[in-house]
Amino acid sequence: MRRAWAGLAAAAALVLALAASLWRRRPRPVREVLFFPSQPICTEALLAEAEGPGAVSRPCRCPLPRGDCALSRLLRRLLAARRSLELCLFAFSSPQLARAVQLLHRRGVRVRVVTDAQSMAMKGSQIGLLRHAGIQVRHDQESGYMHHKFAIVDGRMLMTGSLNWTTQAIQNNRENVMVVEDDEYVKAFLDEFERIWEEYNPRNYRFFPKDSK
């Protein structure tokens, strides 16, 4: 009987040790909400650091304060991408966010962008620059807006909310971005992205209005 109890205790200890090891290995999923407006800060150091050790780093002389804010936290989450980045954005004119996206593309991350045709044509849009850098961009040809504002990092982290990626929105508006590391929500948005990506395939573009003679 004593031997049976000892066996049972050893088995229980093993199960506990295994559970503790799994617990350690799986960091708590990210759950965060970023609220805007974000105070204007200098993001030069953050972006230069992300360029990697080969990049020339020069201290920025701009008068903006350094520190942490909603924009720098959004940038950090984005720059954590290692494999893939899906962007589904109504408007994209923030130079800092565009620089981060180009940097990821250069680093070998597979970047795909879906955007709205009307917004893309507006002054200050960064979409042309992204395309010029070789990033795949697709846009709608619908009368309604492609009004989503979400990003998916490495197929595992979703950032979504009210924020268009514009300096106006970042610095002046009341906005939110939820950061969600949750398979169920991520899958729903990734499926939506793939649906739209396929629908906006350039082979479906009409280059002349349907009714033109």
Next chain:
Amino acid sequence: MRRAWAGLAAAAALVLALAASLWRRRPRPVREVLFFPSQPICTEALLAEAEGPGAVSRPCRCPLPRGDCALSRLLRRLLAARRSLELCLFAFSSPQLARAVQLLHRRGVRVRVVTDAQSMAMKGSQIGLLRHAGIQVRHDQESGYMHHKFAIVDGRMLMTGSLNWTTQAIQNNRENVMVVEDDEYVKAFLDEFERIWEEYNPRNYRFFPKDSK
């Protein structure tokens, strides 16, 4: 020894029964994503039913199809409110959603609305109607937009995303609304609502431009 085993088995059964009962009592938290555009459907039956047994119910003769869609699911989540509803919306011009909010107000739900001053002044806005019905509304006086689009039902369910509550957005745009029943996220948005609600207190309103003579 046999008695000890029997005691242990009884204790285990008790724990299991208790766990099962707790499991039954706590329904799985709602986790849903609604994607738009939503096909136009008739919401008359859904809204009339929510008016309660005292309301006169007449079958709607409109030609729109009946059925389930993103809008009807959003309406149902909203109409589930029993105690409180916080709305923080850039634009609100959907007649169906406005009717649901008025209905909740009449039912005794404490409704508070925060919105954007510029958007509120636009044609088709339902904000005037809500105010006329006695619902508390506060708005910004900032140069930036109050661009949030979220609702909190009974302090426990958050609905947030890219969707402005307009017929244009509901029927024509690519949009998303996350439905989240999660204390941590709900608290973050509720805190943001209370911050804005206090900042937009009418005693802080300026009724003349600062620089006017």
